[in-house]
Amino acid sequence: MTSTLDVGDARLAYTDAGSGRPIVWLHGSGPGASGMSNFGGNLPAFEDYRNIVIDLPGWGQSPRPETEEPLIFHAAERVCRAMTALGIERAHLVGNSYGGAVAMRIAMRYPERVDRLVLMAPGGVLPADAPPWPIGLERLFAYMAAANPSREAMAEFVRLMVFDESLATEALIDERYESSLRAHPELPIPPNFGDLTPDLGLISASTLLVWGQEDQTVPLTWAPRILEGIPNAVLRVLPNCRHWVQYERAHEFNRIVREFLQGGTPAVPKG
Incomplete structure (x- = not known):
């Protein structure tokens, strides 16, 4: 069940499920994205x-307040306020794409609030030669820019977003398309x-x-800059898989992440 939370200058929609040590899940920025659609x-x-x-x-059911601040920075502050309002001093953060960038920003600014960090093809760190953009980002930006985006564009x-296109079901496309029309971003x-690059350390x-491995939105070739910049990071690459890991x-992702959150190291550390 979705609830809403006042974080001062904004209201955030959220779902609170389960009990135990907290995990904060942060979704990507694609059209029609929301927390529960991602996770x-x-x-x-x-x-x-x-x-x-x-x-x-x-995104989702959270309205966008007026801001000139970079979106990653703005969102990170509101997520921290939400954690405080929900009585969460410290949590694991799990974020994909844009949400991964928001998680990194929180870890940079408020390290005392972050236990372990899981990032799936995170944004916020671009290679020196971008643009041109990968085709996934081209399609994302084109959809955002369209005055009346079509279902076929969705x-x-x-x-x-997926290597196995059978996973791009008609129901999933309909869900994302309808959601995108309710909250079409004006950006x-x-x-x-x-840009998070200067503060990775x-x-x-x-x-x-x-x-x-086959991500066409935030390609694997962008990973080394993040892996080398974060002092205590490991990388796990899944073959035959694109952006929505x-x-x-899901089964392999859940196993890998659970192992990591429980203290394991499911990949070989750099160096």
């Missing part, structure tokens, strides 16, 4: 945790997400990077 299928595997699944400002976007294209939390490879 609802994963929560049963984490029912022994307290799962806080947030709709970031401007279908093309969703198919790019400059490309949006001002903000501030992340002290143990960090797991999970990447789809938690959806396309």
Whole structure:
């Protein structure tokens, strides 16, 4: 069940499920994205945790307040306020794409609030030669820029998110399309997400990077800059998988993440 939370200058929609040590789940920025659309299928595997699944400002059921601040920075502050309001001093953070960038920003600014950090193809750190953009980001920005985006444009976007296109079901496309029309973002294209590159070394939390080998949105070639920048990071690459790792490879993703959150190291550390 979705609830809403006042965080001062904004209201955030969120789902609070399970009990135990808290995990805050932070979704990506794709059209039609929301916390539960990204992670609802994963929560049963984490029912022994307290799962806080947030709709970031401007997505899902969370309205976007007026701000000139980079979106990653703005969202990170509101997530921290939400944690405080919910009585959570410290939590594991799990974020994909844009949500991974928000999680990194929190870990940089408020290290005392972060236990372990799981990042699936996170944004916020671009290679020196971007743009041009990968095709997944091209489609994402084109959809955001369209005055009246079509269902077929959504279908093309969703198919790019998965290696096995049979997972891009008609029901999933309909769900994302309808959600996108309710909360179509009014943003400059490309949006001002903000640059986290200079502060990667501030992340002290143990960090797991999970990447789809065939990701066409935040490609695997972008991973080394993050892996080398975060002092205590490991990388797990899943073959035959694109951007939606938690959806396309849910069983393996759940196992890897649970092992990591319980103190394991499921990949070989750099160095």
